[in-house]
Amino acid sequence: MRIFLKAIQMNLKMFIAYPKGFAISIIIFPFVLLLNIYLFKSIYAYNGTSHIKGYDLSQMIWYYAVTTFVWVFTFNFADRRMANYILSGQMGTMLLRPMSLFRFELANAIALRITGVLFEFVPNMIVYWLMYPPAFLTWTSFGKFLAIIAMAFCLHFLINYLIGLSALITQNNGGVTAVKGALVVLLGGSLIPLDFLPGWLQRICDALPFKYIFYEPIRFFINHPDTQSGSAFVQVLLIQLAWILGLYAACRAVWALLIKKVVVAGG
Amino acid sequence: MTATLSGLMRLYVWHMKLSVSRAMIYRFDFLTGLFISVLVSGLGPFVQYLFFTQTRGYPGWTIHEILLFQGVLLLWLGIRDTLFGAIRGSVMDMVWKGDFDRLLLKPYPPIGVLLCSGFQLSGIGSLIAGALFMGYSLSKLHPHLTAVSYLQLIVAVLGGVILFMAITVLYCSIVIMLVQMSRISEMLDRITDFGNYPANIFPLILKTVMVTVLPFALWGFYPAQILLGRADGMLWSAAGCSIVLFGLSVVVWNRCLRNYTSAGG
Amino acid sequence: MNDPIIEVKNLTKTFKKIKKKEGFFSSLGSLFNRESELIKGVDDVSFTIQRGEIRGLIGPNGAGKSTTIKMMSGILHPTDGHIQSLGHIPWMEREQYVRKLGVLFGQKSQLWWDLPPIDTFALNKEMYKIPDQRYKERLDYFIELLEIGHVVHQPVRTLSLGERMKCELVCALLHEPPLIFLDEPTIGLDIVSKENIRAFIKQMNKEHGTTFLITTHDLADLENLCDNVTIINKGKVVFDDTMQNLSTYFENSKIIDVKFASPVPASLLEGYKVLESQPLSAMIEIDLSNQTIKQAFSDILDRFPVIDINITNIPIEQVIKHLYTA
Secondary structure (H helix, E strand, O other): OHHHHHHHHHHHHHHHHOHHHHHHHHHHHHHHHHHHHHHHHHHHHHHOOOEEOOEEHHHHHHHHHHHHHHHHHHOOOHHHHHHHHHHOOOHHHHHOOOOOHHHHHHHHHHHHHHHHHHHHHHHHHHHHHHHOOOOOOOHHHHHHHHHHHHHHHHHHHHHHHHHHHOHHHHOOOHHHHHHHHHHHHHHHOOOOOHHHOOHHHHHHHHOOOHHHOOHHHHHHHOOOHHHOOHHHHHHHHHHHHHHHHHHHHHHHHHHHHHHHHHHHHOO | OHHHHHHHHHHHHHHHHHHHHHHHHOHHHHHHHHHHHHHHHOHHHHHHHHHHHHOOOOOOOOHHHHHHHHHHHHHHHHHHHHHHOOHHHHHHHHHHHOOHHHHOOOOOOHHHHHHHOOOOHHHHHHHHHHHHHHHHHHHHHOOOOOHHHHHHHHHHHHHHHHHHHHHHHHHHHHHHHHOOOOOHHHHHHHHHHHHHOOHHHOOHHHHHHHHOOOOHHHOOHHHHHHHOOOOOOHHHHHHHHHHHHHHHHHHHHHHHHHHHHHHOO | OOOEEEEEEEEEEEEEEEOOOOOHHHHHHOOOOOOEEEEEEEEEEEEEEEOOOEEEEEOOOOOOHHHHHHHHOOOOOOOEEEEEEOOEOOOOOHHHHHHOEEEEEOOOOOOOOOOOHHHHHHHHHHHOOOOHHHHHHHHHHHHHHHOOOOOOOOOHHHOOHHHHHHHHHHHHHOOOOOEEEEEOOOOOOOHHHHHHHHHHHHHHHHHHOOEEEEEOOOHHHHHHHOOEEEEEEOOEEEEEEEHHHHHOOOOOEEEEEEEEOOOOOHHHHOOOEEEEEEOOEEEEEEEOOOOOHHHHHHHHHHHOOEEEEEEEOOOHHHHHHHHHHO
16 A cells, blocks of 8 residues: 555656646647537537437537546556566566565556546646536536546556556567557547447447446546436446456466466566 | 758658668568558548548538548658658657757757658558548549649648648657656647648638648648649648748747757756 | 867856755645756866877766766857867857767767667768768778677677677767767776777877877776876866876875785884784885885884885875865
8 A cells, every 4th residue: 555655656746846748738638628619519510400429519529528538547558568577578677576566557557647637637627617618517427437437447457457468479569559559549439439330330349348448437427318327327337347357367367377487488 | 051951861861761671670560560550540531431421520521522631631641650750759769868969969950860860661551541542532533633733732742741840840849848748749649630620610710720820731631622622722821831830940949959958968 | 299179168067956845745836936056067177188189087976077078069058168179169060060079978879779880880971971982991990990890780789788889989980080079988898898999099099190088987998098187076177187197196195015024913003004904914005295205114114024015106096086085
């Protein structure tokens, strides 16, 4: 537990040491929101409907705004870091640490996100709110979003961690990382709401974990009618939990394999 | 001045040769990377396709026109990444390792040396994808091109390249000014992303911005409009503004550099 | 001989340093309001290097050596003071100036990691516009001199540190600069590689009259290469003279090594400045400000059963340590 606190403290300090980077994010994100407002106003006016695929104008604008928030809440470098440890042969020294690498990386990712939420989500949320008030938002829906996004963070971390470990097999996993990136944005719903995808592709998305990182948290945030029942909330949480457990088991399995290889081949 | 420019051009060619031989050393990685980047580049047009088939789309654009637009855009992204794709990475690397000083030991303007090291072979992934989409949509649209439209195309592409150079120079300035820059790249992309939509679907004020102050319309919008035979006169102002922006970016760079050399170390 | 290639006068460089505060809340406070202080990284430094000289520039870590070199190469502007080098003010006419300058940073590589050194050389040929014929001659000359014929066609990542450093040297010297700055050129190298590099530097200096400025932490580099040495500490020049004068820096002190025929108890040595003592030998530092060497000698010979006696200067290491910690 202390290592978590320490990591959080270090990250906060690093963030504070470079206040200009923080200022840039506060300036640029609202600008992006403004452009999105114009874009969707014109599209909705042209289509002459109040709802497209079940989203009204403000929900559609916020859908894209929340995409950014999901990144702020869940983004981490675990894939790159793990791949680096493996490919550069640093794994040996990492194993000398008196704590498990998994916990260390998790602590780091959590610390990184806490700073992100404090210095990017909070100020940007306030600015966005003033620019385009989210009429749909209620305390309950926001609370549900927080629960779902916390799970989404774990999911994103585990996927990245696993992808990082895959460097063990692929040796150079730049390609794997790129494909994962593309899958996450397309099948996770950060490029376009999944409702736009053809039916068969939506089935595939249902069977993959990516939509539980972006699509579902976003829909809870914008309080989509489908998410308002308590059962929908519990259902999504349970599916997320199942994925987390499954991925964690996979991580353990690959880790065991890795250790064997490191011990046998000497890093 | 001209001697410096021609020297820089030759340097660029040399860097290009070295980059290619380096890519060839890691042939397998390069080819898989190329394949993946062709696929990933297809995402943008695919999303637009979805949007168009599921809604009425954007005002003033048919599905084939928007695919042409996407193809042009990808082709542009390919050109951009091939010509200057390596710069962001190498600037970051330099600043991280404290190697930036080395740039100042070269007998050329530092920003020139940086721009000359930009060639990146992997950019041809989106180039290929873009050419495919463009070929497909052009075969459906049968455009009529005149001598004027060829001239316009050249102006648009050159203006686009100059604009991108301006943005890259600004990026480098920010990086040497701030040092800590993990997010700057992402933020810059967020802004330039708006060049990924046809400028004429935006309200007048925003469209005006996109053909003057930030003439992103030069990248996808104008070349597509020219091919569709409907470019307006603002093309010239956009191209002019890109030159002004480049001038400005160099001024900013020089200021940052002066700051660095007189305060840094 | 008075043909200065570089003249540095009253060179000063101040940095603004942001005060970092301990503790979370105070560092949060510094987000909005930062205190800074001015620090003199280089403080009123003056020295002159003659054409054809090999000059050592040494100092403890953080003494201001790198900053001085950066100003001399035109990378940094000084806050105050003046440099005239090869007829240029480095930071004013940087592009023309660096064309005539070779710089090697031992800790940083300018070779392309994945490619053979020959490719980087070719790039430098382009960069410095070296004519084809001249480039070929020059390259052949270096390849023979440094014995790197088999190395230049192998990817840099497969080379040993010594081989790489040789290639870095070629990079810095290919365009025939009359003046070369070498920042720790022997760092991390084994004894043989170090000697090769030194021999090469010496030869370039002798045959082509190339002027070298070398920073190093290896005393052997200084002793083997340098005619003159400038020592910087805390931003100030604390010594600027010949190597000869550095070795006799403490002219009033000598070290005497004595061997005894029979064990001498430590108590008998009281009153002397004993650096090291064993029953059958001792190392004594003597002060010559109030006695002659003859007096000191006969005093020791009289008192102890001496079978061997040896007199030396205070070792350079000692001198340098003294200058660094002063």
